[in-house]
Amino acid sequence: MDLIDVNLENRKIESTIISFTIYSANAWMTLIAPLIIGLLASKLYAKGDFTTGEIALYIIFGLIHLAFAAAMFYAATKKSVSIAVDEIVEENKNLKRVRIPKATRMYDTSIAQQSVIYLMTLELESLIDEMNSRPANRPMNKRLKDWTEGTERILSHLVKRRTQLFGYSNDSLYNFALYMYDASSEDLYINWRSHDDRLTPSGRRWKPGHGHVGLAFIQDQAKICADITKSSELADNNSRHNDNHNYRSFISIPIKDSCKATGGKKPLGVLVFTSSAPNQFSWQRDKFFTLTIAKLLSIHIERNIIECTGAPL
Incomplete structure (x- = not known):
């Protein structure tokens, strides 16, 4: 028998005992006790002497009366053990149905995030080692190609593990993009992108302050x-209606120019994750993960900017 069945049996037994006790107490209070009190009153008015046996009986009757009174008071104020067990059973159901699955998903996501951060860090270290081993006179076109390929190597781990990281389903369309700031045109262009085939x-550019990309940047x-579709800040800030369906939820993370490779006054760019499904991302779950990725990218971008421009480290 499981806990629910055992609790049902206990409730039946508990109900029977309490019902019998209450019935006995009521019978005593309404039938027997008044007769005993009447006999006691008659004895007192007759001014007769009480025998030892009568005294003992009245003491016993008094104790019984007090016991039944206490039983009735307890029955009126007690909290049923069965009700408490029902509450525990319901809480266990809630744990199994909601909390434990949620905690399991959070744990699995945390493990996946740690693994991806570790792999991206190893990739960045490898790229820096390769960069340091290249000749100083390497042609600019090859340096730019190395930059592009390095970005792909780092961010490919996100694409491969997007389901474990963000919980994408078969119906949710993913889109990951890295926007870089072009100082000559003063807009943000796509430097790298991976998206659902559907x-x-x-490939449009964003001006600072426009769209979630431009807002995160500015x-x-x-x-x-x-x-x-429920955002007062962004609902009317897209240029196409389809955006509200294909890019319904998102996270946009500015990439800091901490080494001041471009002066440090503006971010280097913006890293964007979007989904066609609402509530795809959680700041509580994804905050430190996405910020760490942005930091790794900032190191990668700054080193490539410094290499391409020839600025001192």
């Missing part, structure tokens, strides 16, 4: 949106 991206702070 998407047809436009405000120099991360942006997260659970549902763009």
Whole structure:
């Protein structure tokens, strides 16, 4: 028998005992006790002497009366053990149905995030070693190609493990993009991108302050949106209606120019994760993970900018 069945049996037994006790107490209080009190009153008015046996009986009757009174008081104020067990059973159901699965998912996601960060860090270290071993007179076109290939090597781990990291389903269309700032045109262009095959991206550029990409850049702070159709800040900030369906939730993380490779006054770019499903991302779950990725990218980008421009380290 499981806990629920045992509790049901206990409830039946508990109900029978309490019902019998209450019935006995009521019978005593309404039938027997008044007769005994009447006999006691008659004896007192007759001014007769009480025998030892009568005294003993009245003491016993008094104790019984007090016991039944206490039983009735306890029955009126007690908390049923069965009710407490029912509450525990319901809490266990909630744990099994909601909390434990959620904790399991959080744990699995945390493990996946740690693994991806570790792999990306190893990739970055390998790229830096390769960069340091290249000749100083390496042609610019090859340096730019190395930069592009290095970015792909780092961010490919995100694409491969997107389901474990962010919980993408078969119906949710993913889109990961790295936007870089072009000082000559003063807009943000796509430097790297990976997206679902069912998407047809436009590859457009964003001006600072426009769209979630431009807002994250101009405000120099991360942006997260659970549902763009419900955002007063962003619902009308897209240029195409389809964006609200294909890019419904997102996280945009500015990439800091901590080494001042471009002066340090503006971010180097913006890293973007989007989904066609609402509530795809959670700031509580994804904050430190995405910020760490942005930091690794900032190191990678800064080293390549320094190498390509010839600026001193």
